[in-house]
Amino acid sequence: MAIDWQLGTVTSTRDETPTVRSFTLALPTWSGHRAGQHVDLRLTAEDGYSVERSYSIASEPERSGELDITVERIEGGEVSPFLHEIVVPGDRLELRGPIGGYFVWEAALGGPLLLIAGGSGVVPLMAMARHRARSGMSIPTRLLFSSRTFDEIIYREELDRLAATGDGFGVTHTLTRQQPDGWTGLTRRIDEAMLADALEPLGSATRAYACGPTALVEVVANGLVRLGLPPDRIRTERFGPTGT
Amino acid sequence: MDEQATTLAERVAEMRDDPALDLVLDANALGGMLAGLFGDDVTGSPGQCAHCHTVSMVGTMRAYTRGPGMVVRCPACAQVVLRVVQTPTATYVDASGVSWIRIAR
Helix, strand or coil: CCCCEEEEEEEEEEEEECCEEEEEEECCCCCCCCCCCEEEEEEECCCCCEEEEEEEECCCCCCCCEEEEEEECCCCCCCHHHHHHCCCCCCEEEEEEEECCCCCCCHHHCCCEEEEEEHHHHHHHHHHHHHHHHHCCCCCEEEEEEECCHHHCCCHHHHHHHHHCCCCEEEEEEECCCCCCCCCCECCCCCHHHHHHHHCCCCCCCEEEEEECHHHHHHHHHHHHHCCCCHHHEEEEEECCCCC | CHHHHHHHHHHHHHHHCCCCHHHEEEHHHHHHHHHHHHCCCCCCCEEEECCCCCEEEHHHCEEECCCCCEEEECCCCCCEEEEEEECCCCEEEECCCEEEECCCC
């Protein structure tokens, strides 16, 4: 079955941080998706010039007929400034998907789960976290999340709420560029020691998903292998250099 | 398992010397374009590298997209398995680096 282009209507937008915005798209013929999958978005100018970008689906599969994407505004980008500055509810966007048979998780696969995110790499992992919450299965999960500053933590309040439910979901933040006054958390880039600390209470049956800039994902994948996690339990989504 | 871990760690170390390291994507990110070529989403499909014969999921192969066209490399041996070049009138696909891909129906 080929994956055809379809039109989605923007029904609402939500600012997650000063540079990151989520868009809810209604898709009447959407067949559903799995957490971790993405869509390709295509913008076509009047002269026929078109550009495509892939965006991870942020919403859980349990929401039918619509999906969320979360887009970081990239300075000088071809697509994200348009999405941030021009697109409003009621606009229609061309997209295809869901795409991805590798970087996916569903609750039936079980856990424990170790989710590692760098910046906007948290988006597909958030779909997994939201799906996990809806599943009601209390799967032990740790999200290790690297952001530059406190204000740039995507989904910060929702993650606080998920961690407060007491159903086995925990978040470890590290802020690598700047920390607010009184910050007692981590301040360095994700490294093997951090991975070891996150992995230790979860155990060797853990499934790990890492998404973010390629450099971060390489450190994570290599570190998890050295910590003894079987390579087939480590899934990665490298999305290239930071800021693209 | 140790042998596999050592091989992966060594390969990662080699790739670290590659100045294009930061530019590599998982081929999963190109799933839509690959679906257009193969008729379906193949990111979850196994494929065999014609060079080293390792079978990997297509989504785990390493894609380089910044040059002219797209190059996909085997995650085990780093050799080229697939090249795709778009011209104004045609798409060129060189799949000589792939022995097979198994696309489930």
